[in-house]
Amino acid sequence: MAETKKRYQLGIIGWPLGYSLSPAMHNAALKAAGLSGEYREIPVKPEALEGWLEREAPKLDGFNVTMPHKEAVCAWLKQHGRVRNSRDQRMGAVNAVRVEQGRLVGCNTDGDGFLRLLDRTSDSSRLFDERSEKKVVLLGAGGAARAIAFSLAASGFGEIRIWNRHRERAQALANDLAPYAKGNAACHSSVLEAVDAAALKGVDLLVQTTPAGMKGKEPLPCDIPFDLLEKLDRAAKPSKKPVLCDIVYDPKETPFLLRAKEHGLTFVGGLGMLIEQAALSFEFWFGDVVPKEKLRRISLVMGHAIGDSI
Ligand SMILES: NC(=O)c1ccc[n+]([C@@H]2O[C@H](COP(=O)([O-])OP(=O)(O)OC[C@H]3O[C@@H](n4cnc5c(N)ncnc54)[C@H](OP(=O)(O)O)[C@@H]3O)[C@@H](O)[C@H]2O)c1
Structure with missing residues (x-):
């Protein structure tokens, strides 16, 4: 029987979520990397964040975090999950999370x-x-x-x-x-x-x-x-x-x-930083799955995907 290809579920949480460039960049990256799946906007109100992290986040493979949740997600991960390294812990803000067997691990790719x-x-x-x-x-x-x-x-x-x-x-x-x-x-x-x-x-x-x-x-x-x-x-x-x-x-x-x-x-x-932090998030999620030469081209793919959007 043919093996069903995994469909990755990714997204960005924030509130309010206006028009984000992240779905265009990450959906193009998934395609270029030969992965099946989707990246979507997930509006989460501040008062709903904790419940969402407990119940909904583990159903995804990974997600980005934007305003106003970066600090709150970092604090939550310190108690209920993990922050990748001591530098990111001390920095106190997380913008990318991956789900490892139901456990959330965060990092910061902005800097x-x-x-x-x-x-x-x-x-x-x-x-x-x-x-x-x-x-x-x-x-x-x-x-x-x-x-x-x-x-x-x-x-x-x-x-x-x-x-x-x-x-x-x-x-x-x-x-x-x-x-x-x-x-x-x-x-x-x-x-x-x-x-x-x-x-x-x-x-x-x-x-x-x-x-x-x-x-x-x-x-x-x-x-x-x-x-x-x-x-x-x-x-x-x-x-x-x-x-x-x-x-x-x-x-x-x-x-x-x-x-x-x-x-x-x-x-x-600042547009280049937006693209590079997105490419580093993608590497955080798929560094073990996607060959290095494809990962190296991901920021170019993402840049083309947003083209003249701004
Ligand atoms: N290019 C990228 O990839 C990228 C990535 C992340 C963020 N950004 C952009 O960076 C900006 C800041 O984001 P953030 O997450 O750092 O925001 P933040 O945590 O809310 O911090 C805002 C900072 O700006 C200061 N500030 C705000 N309005 C000001 C004003 N009118 N005059 C002087 N200082 C002011 C605040 O000073 P006080 O402490 O005195 O309030 C604070 O230091 C946003 O525009 C965001 O879109 C871009």
Whole structure:
């Protein structure tokens, strides 16, 4: 008798779930990998999350987690399942879960997706050379900033400054980060309004991680000294020119990136991070099933699948 091919059941939970690009990316990836199954949007209200994790999640093979559930799912997994490693546990947010014989195991692919984007982008890959001497400034200290900061620290970036609207949150992240920073990495925090010329001197990477500038939202209220960044850029050797990044991906060119462009600065948009974190989720679920050469092409497949959606 012919063996029935397994149909994988995957999805993304969040509330509210607007139009998510994840189903298009993952359904194309399943097809390209020769797997049968489907990835769908699963709206889960915050008050229904616990019940859903207990009863519905084990029926799936894996799922992504988006706002506002990333922290709550991580906390639940620490008690009732498992978080992949101590770094992700400490980070405190989970965006991908796989189901292993009914038990849920979570991880965070946002930060590593961000690093992979930098590494695969010709304008930013040089940041990895002598990274222990590199200075990074993060604007914002929310879930995405935490993921990025932990990945940067674990991979050896030397100095990470966190600037946030509420200082306590920036300080909490700097404190949590310190044990994960390699070598003599320094972690500092401050309020967003204090981002001035002195703070940005010698910056190698400036990352905008707040939702400001997203479709329908105002740009960052504080005044980033783009004039100064332009001066620094002009005076710097090619290997020391600052790279600016906005992880917001809708619109593709955010107000922050448009200012960077106006000032002739090197910039990287957030859509690539969305694709790389999705590809890493796919690897988390199917790393043992799909041949490595197919996995290597998955981010390309996902990029084509969303094409001009934004
Ligand atoms: N490209 C990707 O793959 C990717 C992945 C994940 C997230 N994202 C995007 O990243 C953004 C942040 O997500 P998140 O999960 O980190 O959100 P979050 O946990 O809610 O954190 C939001 C952060 O932004 C700050 N903030 C919010 N509004 C602000 C404003 N008007 N002015 C100044 N600071 C403000 C908050 O400061 P306070 O602490 O002071 O409130 C906080 O630090 C979202 O737009 C999300 O879509 C993109």
